[in-house]
Amino acid sequence: DAMVIQNPRYQVTQFGKPVTLSCSQTLNHNVMYWYQQKSSQAPKLLFHYYDKDFNNEADTPDNFQSRRPNTSFCFLDIRSPGLGDAAMYLCATSSHIAGAYEQYFGPGTRLTVT
């Protein structure tokens, strides 16, 4: 089945130790997003790629970086995780053909910072 896959599902890292989260998709969607979601809060958009064009949200900390080497893969790098970065990280994709803007989410990576 076509889908959005995230690895790992659970990640534990130490304070200040860099971590990379990965996302892949078989939907061939041209737009990919990274969201951060904390308990009982709305998903917060960190950045997105429209094709190869990277779009950073104004309030996304510099500690967060992203790479999209090809259509199928997208990575979230957290250079120096702090305790406040513990959250669920959601990858999503969308395709804007015929005005379809629905986003399809991966299962998320739950990040714990110790």
Add this chain to the structure above:
Amino acid sequence: RKEVEQDPGPFNVPEGATVAFNCTYSNSASQSFFWYRQDCRKEPKLLMSVYSSGNEDGRFTAQLNRASQYISLLIRDSKLSDSATYLCVVILTDYKLSFGAGTTVTVRA
């Protein structure tokens, strides 16, 4: 003012009951809206789109009120499996969505 606001609930209802809740949005130019469902510790999943005057999908009905800038979701004949958090989503531009924090519904036996 937040772009999208929802009553967090929780709405605690018995099986078979009808439950309804609203979501307000601040950008009057918003054209498209969604309801997503999110189960505990899982990813959001599209429940239904809300276009023009709203739509119905089985036991779920979504309505749009442009004049008052809100959308609503109504669930009829509630099932235990309807227990979840329902996220209101507004399209801000062609490809960016704004999420509400969600309304939690708990259906009890």
